[in-house]
Amino acid sequence: MTEITALDLSGAHPPATAGQSLFRVREISNNVEARPVSIVSETPVRRNPSPSKIYYFWLMAPAVILLLCISIYPFVWLIVMSLMDVGIADQHWNNFENYIRLAKDARYLSGWVLLLKYSALCMFFQLVIGVFLAIAVNNSRFEKFLITAFLMPMMIAPVVAGLVWYFLYNGTFGWYHWIFQSVGLLGSKSILADPATAMWGIVIVDVWQWTPLITLITLAGLKRVPRDQLEANMVDGASPFRNFVSVTLPNLYPVLLIAIMLRFMDNFRFIDHILVLTGGGPGDATKILPIYLFEVSFKFFKLGRGAAIAFTLLVVTIILGKLLVRIFDQAPASRAHSEEN
Amino acid sequence: MASRDIVAYETPWTKVFHVFSAIFVAAYLVWTLLPIFIMFVSSFKDLLAAFQLPAIGDWSGVGVFFDFTPTLKHYQSLFTDNNFKVYMLNSLTAAAGSAVVSVVLGAMAAYSLSRIDFRGKNDLFFGIISTRMAPVVAVMVPLYSIFRSLDLVGTLTGLILAYTTFNLPFAIWMLKGFFDNVPYAIEEAQMVDGATRFQAFRSILPLVAPGIGAFVVLCILFAWNDFLFAAIIGSGGAKTLPVATRELVQPQNIQWGSIMAAGVVTAAPMMLLGLVIRRYMVAGLTMGAVKE
Numbered sequence: 001m002t003e004i005t006a007l008d009l010s011g012a013h014p015p016a017t018a019g020q021s022l023f024r025v026r027e028i029s030n031n032v033e034a035r036p037v038s039i040v041s042e043t044p045v046r047r048n049p050s051p052s053k054i055y056y057f058w059l060m061a062p063a064v065i066l067l068l069c070i071s072i073y074p075f076v077w078l079i080v081m082s083l084m085d086v087g088i089a090d091q092h093w094n095n096f097e098n099y100i101r102l103a104k105d106a107r108y109l110s111g112w113v114l115l116l117k118y119s120a121l122c123m124f125f126q127l128v129i130g131v132f133l134a135i136a137v138n139n140s141r142f143e144k145f146l147i148t149a150f151l152m153p154m155m156i157a158p159v160v161a162g163l164v165w166y167f168l169y170n171g172t173f174g175w176y177h178w179i180f181q182s183v184g185l186l187g188s189k190s191i192l193a194d195p196a197t198a199m200w201g202i203v204i205v206d207v208w209q210w211t212p213l214i215t216l217i218t219l220a221g222l223k224r225v226p227r228d229q230l231e232a233n234m235v236d237g238a239s240p241f242r243n244f245v246s247v248t249l250p251n252l253y254p255v256l257l258i259a260i261m262l263r264f265m266d267n268f269r270f271i272d273h274i275l276v277l278t279g280g281g282p283g284d285a286t287k288i289l290p291i292y293l294f295e296v297s298f299k300f301f302k303l304g305r306g307a308a309i310a311f312t313l314l315v316v317t318i319i320l321g322k323l324l325v326r327i328f329d330q331a332p333a334s335r336a337h338s339e340e341n
Numbered sequence: 342m343a344s345r346d347i348v349a350y351e352t353p354w355t356k357v358f359h360v361f362s363a364i365f366v367a368a369y370l371v372w373t374l375l376p377i378f379i380m381f382v383s384s385f386k387d388l389l390a391a392f393q394l395p396a397i398g399d400w401s402g403v404g405v406f407f408d409f410t411p412t413l414k415h416y417q418s419l420f421t422d423n424n425f426k427v428y429m430l431n432s433l434t435a436a437a438g439s440a441v442v443s444v445v446l447g448a449m450a451a452y453s454l455s456r457i458d459f460r461g462k463n464d465l466f467f468g469i470i471s472t473r474m475a476p477v478v479a480v481m482v483p484l485y486s487i488f489r490s491l492d493l494v495g496t497l498t499g500l501i502l503a504y505t506t507f508n509l510p511f512a513i514w515m516l517k518g519f520f521d522n523v524p525y526a527i528e529e530a531q532m533v534d535g536a537t538r539f540q541a542f543r544s545i546l547p548l549v550a551p552g553i554g555a556f557v558v559l560c561i562l563f564a565w566n567d568f569l570f571a572a573i574i575g576s577g578g579a580k581t582l583p584v585a586t587r588e589l590v591q592p593q594n595i596q597w598g599s600i601m602a603a604g605v606v607t608a609a610p611m612m613l614l615g616l617v618i619r620r621y622m623v624a625g626l627t628m629g630a631v632k633e
Contacts, residue, residue, distance in 0.1 A: 053457055053459065055538055056453035056456060056457045057453070059449045059450070059452065059453040059542075060449065060450045060453045060454065062446050062449065062450075063446040063447060063449060063450035063509060063513060064450065066442075066446060066505070066509065067469065067472070067509060067510065070484075070502055070503075070505060070506045071472040071480075071506050071510075072468075073487070074480065074483035074484050074487055074506075075483070077483040077486065077487060078479075078482060078483040081482070081483060081486060086486070129369070132362075132365065133365070133366065133369055135362070136362035136363070136365055136366050137366060140366075146366065146370065147619075148616065148619065149370060149373065149374060150369075150370075150373060151615055151616075151619065151622065152373065152374065152377055152612055152615075153373055153376075153377070154615070154622075154626070155562070155608065155611045155612045155614070155615035156377070156566075156604075156607075156608040156611070156612070157565070157566035157567075157568065157582075157583045157586075157607050157608060157611070158566065158568065159566075159568040159583040159586060159587055160380075160583065160586060160603075160604040160607050160608050161376075163586065163587070163590065163600055163604060164376050164377075164379070164380045164601070164604060165376065166590075167379075167380075167383070167597060167600070167601070168376060168379065172392075173391065173392040173393075173394055175379060175394070175406070178394050178395070178397065181397045181398075182397055182398045182399075182400065208372070208373065208376065212373070213626055213627075216622065216623045216626075217623060217627060217631050220623055220631045221631070239352070239354075240352070240354075240355055240358075241354070255631055258627060258631060259627070259631075262626075262627055262628075265474050268476045269474070269475075269476045269477055270477070271477075271478065271569070272568040272569060272583075275568075275569075276587065276590075290476055290478045290479075293476075293478045293479065293482075294478050294569075297478070297481075297482050297485075298481075298485075298573055303482060303485075303486055306482045307482050307483065309479075310476075310478070310479035310480075310482045310483075311479075313476055313478075313479045314475055314476070314479050317471075317474060317475055317476060317479075318471050318474075318475075320474075321467075321470070321471045321474045322467070322471075324474070325467055325470065328628075
């Protein structure tokens with residue numbers, strides 16, 4: 001017994017555990033292999049208190065509350081408004097009439113068609129010009145200077161851009177109209193005055209202002225095309241063109257997808273330059289849905305009907321946004337790729 | 342300069358491509374800068390000089406464009422006949438006010454979103470960012486109705502709040518990316534040394550300061566350039582530069598010189614700011630999905 005107590009190193013064991021240590025010692029003497037008895041308790045004491053979530057929630061609270069007031073509450077109010085007849089002083093329930101009228105509203109439906117057409121046209125030209133520009137500029141001697149110059153249109157307020165182009169398009173003293181006429185593209189009618197060409201007029205302005213964004217995004221994507229893949233392909237005898245198609249383009253794909261989604265949603269969002277240039281006219285030639293919404297709500301002050309249009313527009317945007325976020329989530333894969341270089 | 346070391350094989354086709362792309366870039370440069378240049382020059386032209394054009398097809402007559410004596414009277418009239426000083430101040434107050442509110446609240450929210458996990462976090466996050474992506478007109482319909490009943494239409498407070506609906510979600514989204522890059526170990530070390538949680542939070546702010554600084558500029562840029570909110574919610578008492586510029590267009594008598602001068606006044610500060618934050622531009626405009 002005496003040697004057993006000597007092995008009981010801690011000496012702090014209460015009598016109740018004495019039997020346990022006795023048992024262990026006996027086990028050790030039975031086994032040839034002797035193991036030291038652990039005297040550290042199994043779960044370490046937490047030195048730091050676990051990060052309390054409450055604290056972080058408090059830090060988050062002001063922003064969340066403000067957002068509740070200025071974006072969630074208005075959204076709920078939008079739905080309520082869309083179900084009512086909203087006048088200056090009073091508002092009353094009108095039995096889904098706003099929505100029923102939308103289905104029969106030719107301008108509403110053509111608004112969607114025009115919006116899609118406008119977006120598609122803008123996107124096509126921006127993508128073709130923007131991507132080619134990025135490839136042409138990439139690694140050129142003047143890259144920094146060129147990019148800075150390209151950035152300029154994006155910094156200008158869309159309204160100011162619209163006004164400048166309104167001036168350039170003017171049928172009697174606009175320089176661009178003069179160029180169009182001299183080349184023989186147009187007659188004496190300004191591009192904005194003819195329903196057949198007005199859509200092109202606003203597309204040109206959007207392309208002028210936002211193509212640089214596509215270029216910048218593509219350029220960022222080009223910088224992280226893995227060099228080893230390009231080299232390996234070249235060693236195997238691929239032509240530069242083949243190299244572009246089979247290595248660069250697939251690597252560019254996720255970035256381009258982001259660019260497309262962003263521009264698509266921005267075409268829904270920003271109508272400033274269209275308001276200035278044509279205001280939806282001539283006739284209804286450029287009355288894309290947001291313009292129509294603007295007219296209904298803030299020209300005729302039919303806020304109830306406006307709310308119904310706004311709600312449908314919002315639903316579509318939210319679906320698009322969900323898609324965009326999913327694409328964002330996949331993007332880091334390509335980002336991690338570049339860090340190896 | 343990742344791909345510069347690659348041996349490029351010169352074939353006749355690549356030579357053609359290089360020449361073609363050089364011409365394309367030059368043409369694009371002209372196309373992108375020409376409207377800005379015309380705006381700038383026209384703002385110094387007298388009314389009659391601005392109307393001068395060569396005959397159609399007469400390409401040699403382009404020199405008419407430079408045939409004028411520069412005058413500053415449009416700029417002077419903006420600030421004497423029009424209240425552009427006030428509008429400028431309105432623009433600045435609204436833009437800076439919303440930027441400050443968004444960044445202060447946004448930094449706190451982004452920091453905590455970056456540090457903890459909880460159920461429904463992704464949904465909350467999506468909800469936050471979707472307000473940023475909504476069409477401006479659609480958001481404005483209920484906002485206008487609410488602000489009208491609160492007497493906020495036509496006040497700078499209303500305008501600041503309206504801009505915050507967009508800038509705050511944007512701030513949370515972007516700043517979270519910045520905070521995600523700061524390891525938690527730094528705050529832990531601070532707290533072991535006896536700092537409180539809030540002091541630890543403050544201690545990592547200098548690490549994200551460049552991002553926050555660039556971000557404030559981006560918020561200012563968006564708010565300054567906005568037209569729709571300013572035209573509807575700011576109408577009356579809080580007229581900003583874009584709205585004032587737009588109002589110079591009158592059906593009968595379009596003062597092109599003044600309009601171009603107002604355009605320069607509105608656009609020039611933002612073009613300069615854009616140069617300052619060039620490095621963050623791509624990340625900012627793509628909501629952080631693409632980094633340069």
